Amino acid sequence: MKKRAIYVGMGFLCLFFTYCSGTGKKADDRDTPVKGNIHISVDESFQPVIQEQLLVHHSSFPNTTIRVSYQSEAACFRDLQSDSTRLIIVAKGLTDEQSKIFEQSLGYKPQYGILAYDAVVVVVNRQAKDSVFTIAQLKDILTGKNPVTAVMDGKNATSTVRYLQDSVARGAAFGKNVVAADGSEKVLETVSENPNVIGFVGLSWVADSYDPKQVARMKKIRTALIECVKCEEKDVFAKPSQASLSYGEYPLARPLYYVLKENAAGLGTGFMNFMSLERGQLIFRRSFLVPAKMGFNNRLGKIKEE
Numbered sequence: 001m002k003k004r005a006i007y008v009g010m011g012f013l014c015l016f017f018t019y020c021s022g023t024g025k026k027a028d029d030r031d032t033p034v035k036g037n038i039h040i041s042v043d044e045s046f047q048p049v050i051q052e053q054l055l056v057h058h059s060s061f062p063n064t065t066i067r068v069s070y071q072s073e074a075a076c077f078r079d080l081q082s083d084s085t086r087l088i089i090v091a092k093g094l095t096d097e098q099s100k101i102f103e104q105s106l107g108y109k110p111q112y113g114i115l116a117y118d119a120v121v122v123v124v125n126r127q128a129k130d131s132v133f134t135i136a137q138l139k140d141i142l143t144g145k146n147p148v149t150a151v152m153d154g155k156n157a158t159s160t161v162r163y164l165q166d167s168v169a170r171g172a173a174f175g176k177n178v179v180a181a182d183g184s185e186k187v188l189e190t191v192s193e194n195p196n197v198i199g200f201v202g203l204s205w206v207a208d209s210y211d212p213k214q215v216a217r218m219k220k221i222r223t224a225l226i227e228c229v230k231c232e233e234k235d236v237f238a239k240p241s242q243a244s245l246s247y248g249e250y251p252l253a254r255p256l257y258y259v260l261k262e263n264a265a266g267l268g269t270g271f272m273n274f275m276s277l278e279r280g281q282l283i284f285r286r287s288f289l290v291p292a293k294m295g296f297n298n299r300l301g302k303i304k305e306e
Contacts, residue, residue, distance in 0.1 A: 128198075146177075192220035207240070
C-alpha cells in the first residue's frame, strides 16, 4: 500500500511538473515588446509613413513580425473588436461609449493617443486652371454646387471622407460629382490623368521628396493652396507642409492616433513606444508630418573659437 501510494504520488508530481512546464512554454511563446508576431490594422491614408515605421522597426528588432492590413478607418475599428488585432492606427481616438463597450468585453479600456499630425491634401493636375481654394469653395465642390469632379479614397467609412464631411461640408451630403477611387494611389493616378479633377489624399502620399516614385508623380500633379482660416491677415493661402501645420496655417489638419488593445506589455506596446520615442518621431518628421510626442526645433548656435 505504501509503495502504491508512493507511485501514485510520483505520478501526480510528474503530471504537475508536466503541466507547469507546458504552462511555462506557453508563457514563453507570448509576445513581448521586442519579440513575437502580431497583426495590426492601419488607415490606408497613412500607409506610406507606417511602411517606413515598420521597415525600421523590423530591422531594429529582427525577432518581431508585425503583419499589417491597410484599409478604411471603419474597417480598422471593426478589426479592433476581434481577438487577432492588437493595435490600429487611425485618425481619431475612442469615444467614451466605445471605451465602455471595450471595458465591458475585455475587462479594461484600450489606450489611445496622438502620434503625429497629418493633413488632408487637395491635389490637382499640373494643367488645371485652379490650384487655390477657399474653404467655402471646397464646400461648394463637395456638396455639388460646383460640379467639378472630386475624387476620394473610398465611397464611405474612410478617415478622409469622414474628415471632409465633418470639417468642410459641415455634415451636408456629398454631391453626385464626388466619386470614389480604390485607395489613395488610384486618386493620384486619376488626378494625374485628368486636368478637370481634384483629389483628396493624406500628406505622406505626396510630401516625401526622398521617394523617387512620389517625385516622379509630382511632375504631373501639384498640391493646392488652401485658405488660412486662423490667420489674422486676410487672403493668406497655405500649402500643406510641416511648417504650415505647425503654425496652424494649413486648415485641413488632422491627428494620427494609435489605439492599443493590450492589458500587458506585448509587441503592440513595443511598436507604439517605438513610434512615440525619438526614432519613430524622427520617421514622422522625415515623412513631413508633424511629430506629436517630441519637438525637433532648429536652434541657432555659436561656436566660440579660441
